Amino acid sequence: MKRDFLRLTDLSSDEIGMLMDRAADMKAGRDASNCPLIGKSIGLIFEKSSTRTRVSFEVGIYQLGAQPIYLNPKEIQLGRGETISDTAKVLSRYLDGIVIRTYGHERLIEFANNASIPVINGLSDLYHPCQTLADLLTIREKKGRIEGIRAAYIGDVNNVTNSLIEASAILGFELVIACPEGYEPSYEILDSVRDKGKGNIIIVGDPAEAAGKADVIYTDVWVSMGQESEAETKKDRLRGYQVNSSLLGCAKKDTIVLHCLPAHRGEEITDDVIDGPNSAVFDQAENRLHTQKALLEFLVR
Numbered sequence: 001m002k003r004d005f006l007r008l009t010d011l012s013s014d015e016i017g018m019l020m021d022r023a024a025d026m027k028a029g030r031d032a033s034n035c036p037l038i039g040k041s042i043g044l045i046f047e048k049s050s051t052r053t054r055v056s057f058e059v060g061i062y063q064l065g066a067q068p069i070y071l072n073p074k075e076i077q078l079g080r081g082e083t084i085s086d087t088a089k090v091l092s093r094y095l096d097g098i099v100i101r102t103y104g105h106e107r108l109i110e111f112a113n114n115a116s117i118p119v120i121n122g123l124s125d126l127y128h129p130c131q132t133l134a135d136l137l138t139i140r141e142k143k144g145r146i147e148g149i150r151a152a153y154i155g156d157v158n159n160v161t162n163s164l165i166e167a168s169a170i171l172g173f174e175l176v177i178a179c180p181e182g183y184e185p186s187y188e189i190l191d192s193v194r195d196k197g198k199g200n201i202i203i204v205g206d207p208a209e210a211a212g213k214a215d216v217i218y219t220d221v222w223v224s225m226g227q228e229s230e231a232e233t234k235k236d237r238l239r240g241y242q243v244n245s246s247l248l249g250c251a252k253k254d255t256i257v258l259h260c261l262p263a264h265r266g267e268e269i270t271d272d273v274i275d276g277p278n279s280a281v282f283d284q285a286e287n288r289l290h291t292q293k294a295l296l297e298f299l300v301r
C-alpha cells in the first residue's frame, strides 16, 4: 500500500528515528545504495513560491537516480480547472511519487485520496512536515538528542508551528509557544495530537518566559504566504515577539536558533541573531536535502 506524507503524524516515532539515521548517513556520504530510485519519476507541483523546498527536492531526486518533473500549476490543466481527482488519477499512471505545495490542506488530502502514488506535502496552509524533518535532524546534530529537550517557538503560530506541535507529541520534547493572545494554536491542532501522549506543549504570552532554559529557539515569518491581506495587523500584534539579542540573553548560552527561512530580517529576527554564533539556520536549510532524500527512499522505493 502506498504511504503519503501529508503531516508528521503519518510517520511513527520509530520511522522518524530511522529517517534521521538514514539522512545522517546520506549526509556523511555513508550511502550504501547510491541510486535507490533509478528509473523513477517524481512530479512537483508548487502553487506557492519556494526556494529551499523546490531546489532541495529536485536535487535530491536527481541524486537518488530518479528524474524530477516540475509541473508549473499555470501550465498544467489543473490551473485551467481540471479537477484534483482527475489530475491525481492521471499523474499516478506516469509518476512514482509527487510533491505538492498548496494552500488549503484539504486539496492535498483530496489529491492523496485519488492518487495511487505517494503524495508528499511540500507545505500547506496547515502543515510543513518536510521542514520539521530537517529541524529534527538539526536539533539532533547540535544537541545530540531530541527527546527531553526544551524548544521555544516565538511568534506567529502557523503551518511550521503546527508541524512542530506534532513533532513534540510524537517524539517527546517540550515545546513552549510564545504568541499574542488570540494567536494561539487552534483547539483542533492541539486535540489532534492529544492521543500521542508524549511531549508537553505549553502556551505562554511572554517570549522571555519561553526562551528561558530553552535548548532551541525557533521563529518564522509573521505573515505567511497567502496571509498578505492581514499583514499590517499581524505585524502590529507580533512586534513584541522578535527574536533579538536581548531575548537570546534570556536563554541558555548554548541555545540554538532555528528559522525555516525565508526570513524577514528586522521583523521576526534580527541580523545579529540570524548571523550570530547561536544560529543553525543554514545547516537547517541544508538538512532539507538529506532528510527529504531519506523520506523519498522510504516512500517511493
Ligand code: CP
Pocket: 049, 050, 051, 052, 053, 054, 123, 131, 260, 261, 262
Ligand atoms: N523553508 C521553506 O520551505 O522554504 P521555501 O519556501 O523556500 O521552500
Ligand code: NVA
Pocket: 123, 158, 159, 160, 220, 221, 223, 224, 225, 260, 261, 262
Ligand atoms: N510559514 C511560512 C513558511 C515558509 C516556508 C509560510 O507558510 O509562508
